[in-house]
Each structure stands twice: as structure tokens, then as C-alpha cells.
Amino acid sequence: MEIIISSNTNKPIYEQITSQIKALIMSGELQTGDPIPSMRALAKSIHVSVITVQRAYEDLQRDGFIETTVGRGSFVSAQNKDFFQEEQQRKAEEHLQEAVYIARTSGISLGKLIELLTMFYQEEE
DSSP states (O other): OOOOOOSSSSSOHHHHHHHHHHHHHHTTSSOTTOEEOOHHHHHHHHTOOHHHHHHHHHHHHHTTSEEEETTTEEEEOSSOHHHHHHHHHHHHHHHHHHHHHHHHHHTOOHHHHHHHHHHHHHSOO
């Protein structure tokens, strides 16, 4: 499992860890039941504080992505994909509401907005 910490972002380190582990789970690279590194091991490998990794793991556990058992470690939870997709859909809805507001107040038609959304959605990354 490779986690890359960027200093060129406003996102806190624990959030970078959390989002990258979620992405690994959603992509299938980490499967249900797979172990994830101990807090100390991950902190050492990415050169951050154990407390930072602990906060990321607490968020992942709260959100249902990992399960932690004292003495055994942390493992990918079974109930994570639906929750993550729901969370991402909610974020997309917030951005779309903002886009609709901007379009309405600027006189941009619904057709043009749909055209733009379609173009962005089909655009290769």
C-alpha cells in the first residue's frame, strides 16, 4: 500500500491518508478483510506522526472503511462501498447545486449546462 503525502495542498495530512486509503478500497486494490499497516508502520513509512495516522484510521473506522481489533490490527471492512458512493454522490450534488445557481443567475440555459456536464463527464483524465 503506497500513500503519497503532498505538501502542495491545503488538505491536512490525515485527510490525504484517509482519502487515499478510501480510494484504494474503492478501486478494489484493497479487498474486504485485507490488513492495513499498523499506525506505527505507516507513520514511519510516510514520515509523519503516529498521531496523524491515528486520526486518519479513526476517521476510516468511523466511516466504516476499516475495522480495528486490539492485538490483531486493522482490516478493510465489508460495508464500505455503498457508504463511500453515497458520500461521493452527496458531494457531487452540492457542486451541481452550486453550478445550477451560477447558471440560473448568469442566464446559462439548462441545455448548455447539460452539454457542459456531459462534456466534462466524458472527458478522459
